[in-house]
Amino acid sequence: MNPAVCLGVGNDVSDPVQVNPPEVSSAEDAVRGVVATAEFWNARHQELGYLRSGGDAGRDEASNEILYAVRLGRLIDIVGDQCAPAAPLRILDAGCGKGWFTRRVASFGHRVDGIDVSEHAISLCRQQAVGQERYAVSRLDQWRPPCLYDVVYCIDVLFHVMNDQVWEASLRNIASLVRWGGTLTVTEHEADVTRTWADYQCTRALSRYRKILESQGFVERGFIPYGFRSGPVGFLVMARSG
Numbered sequence: 001m002n003p004a005v006c007l008g009v010g011n012d013v014s015d016p017v018q019v020n021p022p023e024v025s026s027a028e029d030a031v032r033g034v035v036a037t038a039e040f041w042n043a044r045h046q047e048l049g050y051l052r053s054g055g056d057a058g059r060d061e062a063s064n065e066i067l068y069a070v071r072l073g074r075l076i077d078i079v080g081d082q083c084a085p086a087a088p089l090r091i092l093d094a095g096c097g098k099g100w101f102t103r104r105v106a107s108f109g110h111r112v113d114g115i116d117v118s119e120h121a122i123s124l125c126r127q128q129a130v131g132q133e134r135y136a137v138s139r140l141d142q143w144r145p146p147c148l149y150d151v152v153y154c155i156d157v158l159f160h161v162m163n164d165q166v167w168e169a170s171l172r173n174i175a176s177l178v179r180w181g182g183t184l185t186v187t188e189h190e191a192d193v194t195r196t197w198a199d200y201q202c203t204r205a206l207s208r209y210r211k212i213l214e215s216q217g218f219v220e221r222g223f224i225p226y227g228f229r230s231g232p233v234g235f236l237v238m239a240r241s242g
């Protein structure tokens with residue numbers, strides 16, 4: 001995989017694509033896949049620009065500034081516009097990359113944990129921390145915090161998890177970390193089709209997310225498109241309310 005030629009979140013579903021269901025994979029494939037993923041993202045975060053490496057590599061930095069700002073607004077709509085210094089929200093940024101969202105959400109007064117499989121990205125996050133947030137190198141399917149979260153958000157990560165077993169284990173694990181009454185939001189293409197886009201992106205049918213999350217006591221609150229230049233990606237918002 002060449003990190004410099006990756007498509008980003010703005011992929012149009014009408015682009016020429018390879019439409020394949022993900023292959024059923026062995027545990028060994030899963031381990032190999034996770035190691036390759038960490039290497040890929042370490043390289044991409046080092047080689048591409050500040051925002052392009054975690055945003056849309058197919059667009060320039062200025063466009064990515066807008067993409068990040070637009071999504072922050074959507075995220076605030078989901079997390080809410082309240083802050084209570086004496087009782088901050090506990091939030092997980094699952095797959096935080098270089099921590100752009102983590103720092104901003106922490107600056108709103110919330111207690112944020114940012115985790116990512118890329119050691120390079122987490123090292124940058126720690127250097128740039130605004131003081132309220134904590135970081136750890138971790139896979140989504142292996143994060144075991146001491147407390148549950150009020151909100152877990154996962155922005156443009158799960159469709160980069162190529163191995164189907166790791167994808168499902170990741171989704172199940174981050175969902176299990178949401179407290180009763182809390183919110184989980186994950187981003188995905190708004191489509192009920194599973195597609196593999198070359199060797200670095202696999203967008204999965206929203207019905208697959210819903211089925212797994214409903215089995216863990218979540219109900220859907222809606223799908224909020226990014227609304228960025230007609231791209232197909234948005235936030236699937238689920239509440240854990242049984």
Ligand SMILES: C[S@@+](CC[C@H](N)C(=O)[O-])C[C@H]1O[C@@H](n2cnc3c(N)ncnc32)[C@H](O)[C@@H]1O
Nearest residue numbers: 041054095096097116117118139140155156157
């Ligand atoms: C497109 S970037 C998005 C980063 C960040 N959420 C943002 O929007 O700026 C995808 C990130 O997911 C991370 N990632 C991919 N697979 C992961 C996994 N299984 N566990 C944890 N992080 C993962 C990568 O290291 C990368 O930083």
